[in-house]
Amino acid sequence: MPSPSPKTASPRSLVFLLLVLLGCGFIATSLASYYAALDSIRDGIVNNELPLTSDNVYSEIQKDLVRPILISSMMSRDTFVRDWVLGGEQTAEPMTRYLQEVQSHYGAVTSFFVSEQSKTYYQAKGVLKKIDQQADRDAWYYRLRDRQEPYEINVDIDMANGDRMTVFINYKVFDYQQRFIGATGVGLTVDAVVQLIDEYQQRYNRRVYFVDANGRIVLTGANGGPLGARIGDQLSEVHGLEGLNSKLSHPQSGDFSYQDHGHGHYLNVRFIPELDWYLFVETHEHGALASIRQSLYLNLAIWAVVTLVVLLLVSLVLRRYQARINALATTDSLTELPNRRGFEMLANQAIQEARRSQSTLCALLFDLDDFKQLNDNHGHLAGDAVLRGFAQHLQQSLRQSDIVCRWGGEEFILLLKDTTLESARQLGEKIRQQTESSAFEFAGQTLHTSTSIGLAALHDDDDLQALIARADRALYRAKQAGRNRLCEETQ
Numbered sequence: 001m002p003s004p005s006p007k008t009a010s011p012r013s014l015v016f017l018l019l020v021l022l023g024c025g026f027i028a029t030s031l032a033s034y035y036a037a038l039d040s041i042r043d044g045i046v047n048n049e050l051p052l053t054s055d056n057v058y059s060e061i062q063k064d065l066v067r068p069i070l071i072s073s074m075m076s077r078d079t080f081v082r083d084w085v086l087g088g089e090q091t092a093e094p095m096t097r098y099l100q101e102v103q104s105h106y107g108a109v110t111s112f113f114v115s116e117q118s119k120t121y122y123q124a125k126g127v128l129k130k131i132d133q134q135a136d137r138d139a140w141y142y143r144l145r146d147r148q149e150p151y152e153i154n155v156d157i158d159m160a161n162g163d164r165m166t167v168f169i170n171y172k173v174f175d176y177q178q179r180f181i182g183a184t185g186v187g188l189t190v191d192a193v194v195q196l197i198d199e200y201q202q203r204y205n206r207r208v209y210f211v212d213a214n215g216r217i218v219l220t221g222a223n224g225g226p227l228g229a230r231i232g233d234q235l236s237e238v239h240g241l242e243g244l245n246s247k248l249s250h251p252q253s254g255d256f257s258y259q260d261h262g263h264g265h266y267l268n269v270r271f272i273p274e275l276d277w278y279l280f281v282e283t284h285e286h287g288a289l290a291s292i293r294q295s296l297y298l299n300l301a302i303w304a305v306v307t308l309v310v311l312l313l314v315s316l317v318l319r320r321y322q323a324r325i326n327a328l329a330t331t332d333s334l335t336e337l338p339n340r341r342g343f344e345m346l347a348n349q350a351i352q353e354a355r356r357s358q359s360t361l362c363a364l365l366f367d368l369d370d371f372k373q374l375n376d377n378h379g380h381l382a383g384d385a386v387l388r389g390f391a392q393h394l395q396q397s398l399r400q401s402d403i404v405c406r407w408g409g410e411e412f413i414l415l416l417k418d419t420t421l422e423s424a425r426q427l428g429e430k431i432r433q434q435t436e437s438s439a440f441e442f443a444g445q446t447l448h449t450s451t452s453i454g455l456a457a458l459h460d461d462d463d464l465q466a467l468i469a470r471a472d473r474a475l476y477r478a479k480q481a482g483r484n485r486l487c488e489e490t491q
């Protein structure tokens with residue numbers, strides 16, 4: 001009986017283990033580098049890119065939006081304006097000419113002066129109207145008058161310009177005794193400012209918008225503010241920015257972030273005291289992360305291909321070695337016939353089949369005669385050559401279904417399926433005669449041998465051992481009877 005082999009890992013579980021190890025290693029390193037890149041990109045956005053863009057936009061604003069504030073400030077301090085008011089606003093013409101000059105020289109869309117004394121609204125084209133404390137449209141003037149600060153920026157419609165949305169810079173005007181005598185300033189159309197914002201957005205590839213101290217979005221680019229919010233919307237109504245609203249009640253600049261559909265948005269907020277507004281510069285991680293996400297996918301794809309190739313090669317090599325080991329374990333290396341181990345597997349199967357199909361099965365056990373003498377006379381290698389030659393004879397005499405084996409030393413077995421005793425005897429006799437008459441060549445010598453044969457048929461209650469034992473008894477009798485003959489054992 002073959003001893004049970006110790007339990008070893010099967011090739012499949014080895015390949016699976018390799019897959020798990022390679023997978024864990026590769027995925028762990030890919031994810032680690034992905035998250036490291038993610039962190040450094042986020043860090044770069046928050047700490048470098050956004051503040052830098054905010055600085056740049058701020059300096060553009062200085063040029064484009066703060067300049068009108070300076071002009072308005074100069075107008076409020078202009079001695080002509082003050083003298084003309086103190087002189088009793090004799091004729092409108094000097095004031096309108098002055099306003100025309102300011103407008104054309106500084107490229108403003110509108111310019112104005114409102115007198116506290118006469119409540120007259122002057123603009124570049126002449127007198128526009130009298131202001132009225134009850135009119136909503138004129139509320140800005142009375143609000144400005146009551147303010148502590150010297151000026152206010154107001155986004156409103158401009159009656160002098162066909163009611164176009166305009167950003168007004170309203171400055172208080174005082175006489176030489178610091179008494180309030182009116183309001184002056186210039187205006188830019190919102191369209192022009194929106195265009196400016198669009199330019200900033202394009203130039204820096206960031207979203208730019210302005211929010212006032214009450215958390216109201218006051219200016220955006222043409223495409224609106226965060227998540228499509230429009231001018232006039234409250235920050236508190238924008239999903240994700242509700243919390244930020246409360247932080248803006250007093251000047252506070254800094255970095256903020258919010259999430260939209262799983263994507264991070266990063267904000268740099270800067271308070272601009274001249275405008276009394278907050279400048280928001282925003283970017284989302286989507287674009288920045290797309291490239292590293294792509295490289296993660298590429299990494300994983302490369303891993304998948306490399307792993308597949310490695311596993312394929314490993315499993316091929318393992319299979320080949322497994323097949324080779326199996327063959328070595330069941331084949332006799334000298335004759336290349338199945339050895340006892342290989343034979344037992346096939347023979348047990350054949351016995352079961354024979355029982356199932358009620359067919360006959362015969363065993364022929366061969367033992368070369370006086371083989372020790374042959375070895376002694378011609379050498380062990382000569383003996384090997386005879387064994388190989390005899391094995392070849394056996395194989396040539398076989399049918400497809402027969403099972404042959406080198407049983408050990410100079411002994412061989414033939415198991416003949418579906419074969420009667422008579423047919424088996426004929427075959428055994430044929431092999432015996434062929435062996436006797438054969439000349440085996442080795443190193444220039446011609447060698448001869450003969451074989452004794454034991455024949456037995458499978459009985460109903462036989463197992464392989466019983467069948468071979470019976471054939472062995474027959475062989476013993478053949479040897480006893482003088483060798484080079486076939487004997488059969490029926491009992």
Ligand SMILES: Nc1nc2c(ncn2[C@@H]2O[C@H](COP(=O)(O)OP(=O)(O)OP(=O)(O)O)[C@@H](O)[C@H]2O)c(=O)[nH]1
Nearest residue numbers: 367368369370371372373375380381383384409410
């Ligand atoms: N060259 C060679 N000799 C082997 C091999 N295996 C066994 N033998 C030899 O075969 C011989 C068998 O000798 P014995 O069992 O005494 O039998 P015998 O000399 O053939 O005599 P009988 O069987 O009684 O006819 C031994 O000398 C073994 O060394 C082998 O692989 N190669």
